[in-house]
Amino acid sequence: MTDGTTLPASLFAYGVSFGLGVALGLAFLWGLWLTVRRLEVTRHPGFLMMGSLFLRLGITLTGFYFISQYGDWQHLLAAVVGFTLPRLLIAHRIRAPGISGEPRP
Template sequence: MTGTDLTGLGMALAAGAALGAIFFAGLWLTVRRLPRVRSPYRFYALSLLFRLTLVLAGFYLLAAGGTKDLLAAGAGFMLSRQLWLFAKRTQTAPPVRDDKQDT
């Protein structure tokens, strides 16, 4: 592999990571907002459609670079997911309120 090949793969990896960050940040924002919307099913479906369209369009553009670029972008997407899970797992979740307590 030449330096140009490695640069292209690095850029594809970074592009895949950016797509993943956008996808999972959008998912996180959607889930946090679901309790406050009037129609949660419609809101989630539209959010999913928007996020999938954006990510699939990005992967389609990256596929023009070849199979290696597409695989590097997929690896970047998965790396972004793992980093997102790690970042969110370190935060403590608020306790769940139990409304059905015996008095």
């Protein structure tokens, strides 16, 4: 914090970066969910998967690029942690019953 910013302003900026990372992670997973749902009815599932992958990666990398332009590496790290968090929470929530030994409510 040698650049003259106060602690609350820095924490707010990191919170914004984290929140944008969460939004990017949710958008990525939502796009994947929509793609998987459409695989059964599409005539070319390979094209759908590749197109969806490129679109999701493009959106995600563009978001990370803007975050990196906004701040330094700490902001990018906060965004990456935010990006990873929804995946971990969703994977924990929908884990198969046989993995942990007891069914999920």
